[in-house]
Amino acid sequence: MKVLITAGGTSERIDQVRSITNHSSGRLGKAIAEAFLTHPSVTIDYVTTQPAVKPSDSERLTFHLIESTQELLDTFERLMQEKSYDAIIHSMAVSDFTPAFSLSEQQLAERLSKESLTPDSLSSWLEATEQSVSKEAKISSDTDYLVLTLKKTPKIIRSLRQWQPKATIVGFKLLVDVSKEQLLEVAKKSLITNQTDYILANDLTQINETRHHGYLLSKNGEVTEAYTKQEIAQCIVSTILK
């Protein structure tokens, strides 16, 4: 059985010394990989980041290190051309945004002196500015405010079903301090939009060193509850293997 697991959080470079990073320790992905590896028939491609906690080495596990959303996309495209996976567990926290351009207060003022910014011109202004601002080596620190404009990254999870029509796909949804009803509703929508078979829904306020409360939703509407990373890992592995 061929399994693809992603874990950790991507980083998007602002310049050569700064990045925007999505927090994710990688510990849940590690628990899932280790639970899978107790089954001798499983081989794993494990896509993760340098700072993430990693599962122990195994002959049946291959690491693929990435940093940015673009590198994740490139790695997925390469792996999925080569292989058919039985299951894809996409637990990585992927950046929703990547830096498009940054302007110091003075640079922004200079641009505004040529064209003031109105609600109607905003969209075209953002696009034109992105095209015309050169990517500097390192941002100058000589400004009180720095306007860093980010643009949406491609929603990679939406391509998984297209690339691997037969795989069992598990997506993840992390929200912050919402009710159980809201969490399950948002997760269900995400499951439908992204055409995954399951989604693990969790809330940051329900996660700490020892506890990790999550719900595994299936596309048929079943909900299984778990309270630790090990329980979540077991729940995902037994669901995939059954």
Added chain:
Amino acid sequence: MKVLITAGGTSERIDQVRSITNHSSGRLGKAIAEAFLTHPSVTIDYVTTQPAVKPSDSERLTFHLIESTQELLDTFERLMQEKSYDAIIHSMAVSDFTPAFSLSEQQLAERLSKESLTPDSLSSWLEATEQSVSKEAKISSDTDYLVLTLKKTPKIIRSLRQWQPKATIVGFKLLVDVSKEQLLEVAKKSLITNQTDYILANDLTQINETRHHGYLLSKNGEVTEAYTKQEIAQCIVSTILK
């Protein structure tokens, strides 16, 4: 002899799941601490971050973990009220900017419909917007562009001389892809502005796994060149101890 060393890179939270991080492995700070610890009279307060590489444990070394520029400031103020240091080696990559507010394209358009943005109104608009935008738990990903506005952090290095008038202070300056002349000029200015005794000037393009090219400038105009992290560490330690 009491030494304070900082190492690693600070992170500034954008929201509960994202941060802006300054890249710094902490390996140079580790080398400096280990070079100091070969001298039995030295005790070290070592201020660093969770992801940074750390020197080996020693009874003469105390770790202080921080994340943000504000936490660094708080830790400095606490340590410097308690102690007088003989030397301060401030190798940490400190964030120049911290998130002030973020607006989706739609939120920005709504604000522009009340007041369009012109060069003259820009400064007051930035300040007023910072005051009025609520800090959300997690940024919505439902926007093509996200305008993240950052504001300058306090220049902590400028306070070191005031807090510790008698300490030998070593600052660090990292530039990207400049000439030797430019690097030394910028470093010299920084040394004067920040009232440090020495500054280690280095260029990111001259740093890799095995090599770390740097210049140690003194306030008297002496320049010492080094080619690895170990050489830089030795150079700083022998300069401080002589």
